[in-house]
Amino acid sequence: MKLDGIVAFVAVADNGSINGAARLLGVSRSTVSERLIELEHSLGTKLMIRNSRSHTLTEDGNALLERARRIVAETNEAKEDVARRRGEVSGPLRLVVPRAFGDLHLGPALYDFMALYPQVKVTADFDDRIGDLGTSFDALVRISPVPLPNLATEELAFSRRTLVAAPSYLDRCGRPGSVDELQEHQAIHYLDRGPNDWSFEAEIERVVAHVTPRLRVSSCYAMRDAAIAGLGIAWLPTFHSFRAIKAGKLELLNIGVDPDITPILIAFHREHGPSVKLRALIDHLKLAFGSPPYWDEGLAIPRADIVA
Secondary structure (H helix, E strand, C coil): CCHHHHHHHHHHHHHCCHHHHHHHHCCCHHHHHHHHHHHHHHHCCCCEEECCCCEEECHHHHHHHHHHHHHHHHHHHHHHHHHHHHCCCCEEEEEEECHHHHHHHHHHHHHHHHHHCCCEEEEEEECCCCCCCCCCCCEEEEECCCCCCCEEEEEEEEEEEEEEECHHHHHHHCCCCCHHHHCCCCEEEECCCCCCCEEEEECCEEEEECCCEEEEECCHHHHHHHHHCCCCEEEEEHHHHHHHHHCCCCEECCCCCECEEEEEEEEEECCCCCCHHHHHHHHHHHHHHCCCCHHHCCCCCCECCECC
16 A cells, blocks of 8 residues: 555545545645555555545445544654654645635735745645544634634634724714614624624623624625625624724724624644644744734724723
């Protein structure tokens, strides 16, 4: 058996498709297929039943999978041990990053990191749906207050979510000064966030605004742009809205509540701690984002104890 065939088998099993495995491994779809076929020939058995949409493990494939995962993990650990001993920041680094945050902030910082360390090769999957590392990824960036089980985490920065609206909308419909007044306004909601109600921290308790959406979308970009267009009030992270706020296209609203603060975490397998290259990336991202993060600099973010 060749190691690249085992790696390809694990990648397809964990990603559910040859396309996903090819994207992760940085090779063509045909290369992944060839490696799988060669592995099956060397073992004398079918490991997967393949069709145009899915790849289902056979009984032999299921029997091999956990051992194959251990082989891949042991190989990666051996490579990392050599790199750690030599102090090298090099080799492959596989990341999962929330799409919008990756496009706006992590991507540019990552590209600077790669310029500093030309021997690092990165696969970055900008995907909001992946919630586990498995054996396919080295690190997972998430904006979430919910702990990630069985993973070690470090905080890279934090996200503040605030109420914003266009001056044109506020001139037309008025500026809400309280949670109760907010309920009379038009709202722009994120489609997958559950109930339409907004819940805020106000001094020592949480308060709820029952707001009916005029627009519901599955993109924070669309929420921001709809707010700029004057369609209503949006509750957005400042890392989305800060440029529009500084340009005067959006206005921060003060209704006597605190911003919703959520940590931006990077998670990795806890067994051996972050690798040399991952440690270097974490330190680079923390420095690039700053504390407080650069997207909050110069913003007069309202607080519950300061009411206009």
